[in-house]
Amino acid sequence: MTSTPVTLVRPFPHPVELRRRIWYLDAAETRVFASRHALLVSAVLLWLVTLPRIDLDDMSGLGLLSVMPWTGYASLIVLTVSFFIGVHQGRAVFEMAVHLAILILILHATPALLSGTVRYSWAWKHIGIVDFIQRNGIVDPDIGVLDVYHNWPSAFGMAAFLTELAGFGSAASFAAWAPAVFNGLFVAALVSIFWSLTSNRRIVWTATWFFLITNWVGQDYFSPQAFTFFLYLVTIGILLRWFSKRPPVVVLSWAERFRLRVLRGAQVLRLILREGRVVGTETAIISHSDQEASTSLEDAAKSDDARGRLLATTLRGQRQTRLMFGIILVILAAIITSHPLTPMMMIVGLSGLVMVGVGAARMLPIVVAALTAVWMLTGASSFVTRQFEAVTEVTGLVTSNISATFLDLSSAAVSQVVIAWMGRSLVAAVVVLAAFGIIRWIRGGVFDLRPLVLLIAPLLMVVGGSYDGEAVFRVYLFALPFATFLGAHAFYPERAGGSSTRTAAAAIGVGLVLMTGFLFAYFGKEDQYTFSLDEVRAAESIYAGAPDGTLLIEGSPNYPSKFVFYERFVYVPISREPQTNRARILADPVGVLEEWMANRDYPESYLIITESQKAESDALGIMPAGSLDAIEAALLASPRFEAVFHTDNASVFRLADTKEGS
Amino acid sequence: MNRDLMWPGIVAVSTAAIVVVTVLQIGPPLAPPVAFWFVFVCPGLPYVRLLDLRDPLNEFLLAIALSLSIESIVSLVLLWRSAWTSGRMLQVVIAITLLGVLLDADRTGWRSVTTSRVEALRPDSIGRSND
Numbered sequence: 001m002t003s004t005p006v007t008l009v010r011p012f013p014h015p016v017e018l019r020r021r022i023w024y025l026d027a028a029e030t031r032v033f034a035s036r037h038a039l040l041v042s043a044v045l046l047w048l049v050t051l052p053r054i055d056l057d058d059m060s061g062l063g064l065l066s067v068m069p070w071t072g073y074a075s076l077i078v079l080t081v082s083f084f085i086g087v088h089q090g091r092a093v094f095e096m097a098v099h100l101a102i103l104i105l106i107l108h109a110t111p112a113l114l115s116g117t118v119r120y121s122w123a124w125k126h127i128g129i130v131d132f133i134q135r136n137g138i139v140d141p142d143i144g145v146l147d148v149y150h151n152w153p154s155a156f157g158m159a160a161f162l163t164e165l166a167g168f169g170s171a172a173s174f175a176a177w178a179p180a181v182f183n184g185l186f187v188a189a190l191v192s193i194f195w196s197l198t199s200n201r202r203i204v205w206t207a208t209w210f211f212l213i214t215n216w217v218g219q220d221y222f223s224p225q226a227f228t229f230f231l232y233l234v235t236i237g238i239l240l241r242w243f244s245k246r247p248p249v250v251v252l253s254w255a256e257r258f259r260l261r262v263l264r265g266a267q268v269l270r271l272i273l274r275e276g277r278v279v280g281t282e283t284a285i286i287s288h289s290d291q292e293a294s295t296s297l298e299d300a301a302k303s304d305d306a307r308g309r310l311l312a313t314t315l316r317g318q319r320q321t322r323l324m325f326g327i328i329l330v331i332l333a334a335i336i337t338s339h340p341l342t343p344m345m346m347i348v349g350l351s352g353l354v355m356v357g358v359g360a361a362r363m364l365p366i367v368v369a370a371l372t373a374v375w376m377l378t379g380a381s382s383f384v385t386r387q388f389e390a391v392t393e394v395t396g397l398v399t400s401n402i403s404a405t406f407l408d409l410s411s412a413a414v415s416q417v418v419i420a421w422m423g424r425s426l427v428a429a430v431v432v433l434a435a436f437g438i439i440r441w442i443r444g445g446v447f448d449l450r451p452l453v454l455l456i457a458p459l460l461m462v463v464g465g466s467y468d469g470e471a472v473f474r475v476y477l478f479a480l481p482f483a484t485f486l487g488a489h490a491f492y493p494e495r496a497g498g499s500s501t502r503t504a505a506a507a508i509g510v511g512l513v514l515m516t517g518f519l520f521a522y523f524g525k526e527d528q529y530t531f532s533l534d535e536v537r538a539a540e541s542i543y544a545g546a547p548d549g550t551l552l553i554e555g556s557p558n559y560p561s562k563f564v565f566y567e568r569f570v571y572v573p574i575s576r577e578p579q580t581n582r583a584r585i586l587a588d589p590v591g592v593l594e595e596w597m598a599n600r601d602y603p604e605s606y607l608i609i610t611e612s613q614k615a616e617s618d619a620l621g622i623m624p625a626g627s628l629d630a631i632e633a634a635l636l637a638s639p640r641f642e643a644v645f646h647t648d649n650a651s652v653f654r655l656a657d658t659k660e661g662s
Numbered sequence: 663m664n665r666d667l668m669w670p671g672i673v674a675v676s677t678a679a680i681v682v683v684t685v686l687q688i689g690p691p692l693a694p695p696v697a698f699w700f701v702f703v704c705p706g707l708p709y710v711r712l713l714d715l716r717d718p719l720n721e722f723l724l725a726i727a728l729s730l731s732i733e734s735i736v737s738l739v740l741l742w743r744s745a746w747t748s749g750r751m752l753q754v755v756i757a758i759t760l761l762g763v764l765l766d767a768d769r770t771g772w773r774s775v776t777t778s779r780v781e782a783l784r785p786d787s788i789g790r791s792n793d
Binding site: 133134137138139153154155156157158160161162164165166167168173174185188189191192227230231234237238241320323324327330331333334337338379 | 680683684687688689690693694697698700701709710712713714719720722723724726727728730731732733734735736737738740741742744745746747748751752755
């Protein structure tokens with residue numbers, strides 16, 4: 001046998017020439033580069049122009065939207081157009097990854113860059129747990145305040161370790177960047193998951209983009225749930241990529257497709273499910289192409305090609321498989337001891353995968369359930385014992401668990417009603433998009449149960465409880481990756497193929513509509529979620545030297561609170577007081593609050609009122625609009641109170657008599 | 663340098679760097695990048711490399727997930743024993759990291775170095791190299 005001589009068509013350039021080509025572009029190359037990246041560069045420039053023009057102090061009821069100049073919206077529109085043109089043209093992975101990275105920066109780094117403080121009051125509480133561990137080197141499962149975190153402390157211990165190693169005094173130094181980091185990690189995990197579900201890169205990129213612009217529920221901040229959600233995605237990714245054999249490909253003739261659609265729907269479905277079990281996987285049916293040979297369903301499912309695809313995704317040898325299982329167990333242990341809800345999501349998700357034949361995961365739901373039970377009976381036993389009755393009371397009450405998530409809009413400001421409905425509309429849009437995608441997916445002849453079960457499984461969690469009114473948010477978050485994956489099929493077929501300009505235009509249109517909903521739902525409450533440095537300093541002025549058992553009266557809990565020495569205080573938020581007490585305070589702020597703060601059960605007493613508290617109280621209608629302003633003004637005018645800290649954004653009071661006495 | 667030993671080397675150097683940063687109590691701005699790199703990647707990467715995935719995205723993704731998980735579990739054990747300090751935790755994490763580095767180096771580096779030396783001494787390989 002003679003070998004064919006190889007002709008070197010493109011000789012490798014001389015190193016000097018190569019270096020020149022790397023660093024310098026000629027005119028033609030520059031034009032190509034500029035035309036390819038003009039939109040992307042424009043989007044970045046528009047964003048950079050936008051940042052200094054935003055003044056957070058001017059925010060009104062629509063949050064960041066009320067102060068965003070037109071360049072900010074233009075930046076997102078141009079970036080969206082650039083991204084979907086890239087999807088349409090099938091551009092390189094690196095280019096698409098850059099688009100995603102810039103979107104993450106625009107959406108999730110902007111608040112940190114503008115305010116310089118940590119977003120969300122509850123993120124500050126998590127910083128407080130890290131501070132507790134740094135100071136004490138222990139957790140206290142029976143502690144009276146924020147006890148749930150002491151019962152699931154792993155992630156906080158890790159965060160405390162990171163804080164100390166980095167040389168920071170507090171996790172507040174870096175926690176503002178957590179949303180950007182977590183979204184980056186989510187995207188990497190999602191791309192991995194989507195690549196194992198499809199080989200069509202258009203679907204991968206579109207689904208990932210849709211995830212970023214529909215994940216409005218705010219579970220990406222400095223928190224154990226964001227950490228464990230990332231670990232959940234990684235675990236599901238491992239199972240789909242290395243333990244779930246790829247669907248065998250079945251190529252159908254036009255006659256078979258006709259029978260599939262019209263005559264043999266139920267029969268074929270049964271065959272798919274049976275074949276799925278027989279080969280230990282799900283069966284995908286990819287529609288007929290003239291260039292491909294057609295075979296019968298049964299033969300194709302057992303063909304060498306199908307088996308080759310199955311083997312291609314397995315690990316090399318028993319040693320690697322055992323090691324991968326070991327890694328999964330370590331990740332699961334971290335999830336189980338970091339967050340109470342994610343293991344439940346993991347159990348239902350893994351059970352769903354087992355049901356559709358991901359054979360390697362068969363034991364994992366049982367393992368996770370057993371480990372979770374062990375942790376709840378040991379490390380978290382004190383919390384579980386205290387909460388057992390409350391949990392069993394709401395178990396099965398699906399309607400009330402769902403309704404607990406929704407805000408009571410009857411007394412909310414108009415802007416809040418708009419924002420709430422934008423969020424709900426965005427959820428509805430995702431559901432419609434996913435449904436449309438599923439229909440197109442199945443009509444295209446594809447049937448893969450894995451994303452479907454991972455979409456549906458989290459819904460079971462609303463049976464378990466309301467999770468402090470967050471049940472629907474959590475279900476949405478865990479179902480969202482697979483909803484967007486299926487939603488992307490509304491635009492692109494499973495099998496990689498061409499993309500028409502009309503499809504690209506439709507994707508841009510839908511992307512912009514979803515982005516609009518996201519901006520309202522995610523940034524609409526920014527005046528409540530973003531805190532000024534004044535507010536942080538006001539809280540620090542209290543925490544610095546207060547003794548154990550100090551009474552801290554708060555306008556509402558919505559401010560940077562509990563982030564240092566949190567266990568030393570008894571917290572009394574006015575907004576959470578019974579209606580009669582709130583009415584008494586509003587009628588006579590000085591008299592009632594003086595009476596409360598003079599209580600000799602507490603060594604010291606403080607009262608804090610901030611802009612964010614006022615924004616939340618007024619927007620949600622917790623108290624009549626302007627109530628906290630009125631209380632603050634009354635205390636400032638009273639000689640019986642001393643303002644130990646006062647700026648336009650925050651005030652801290654204590655009794656003037658107390659100071660004199662001490 | 664043998665390419666197979668590059669990552670074990672990087673992890674070992676990173677471990678040394680975090681020790682220096684901690685012992686000398688170097689704070690920001692130098693400490694955070696060293697600490698974040700170490701905490702996010704180093705303890706898990708050597709074990710993930712044992713899988714020989716040949717897939718950089720998934721290797722780093724798994725390395726981050728495993729690193730943070732290892733540190734979470736170590737912190738949990740120390741918290742449970744009322745013995746949590748960052749110094750003690752660093753000692754345990756470094757031990758886990760270096761064990762992984764040794765296993766990784768043993769799997770890839772030493773074996774490939776030995777193999778390449780044996781290959782180089784074989785007469786037929788000498789002949790091939792002259793072709």
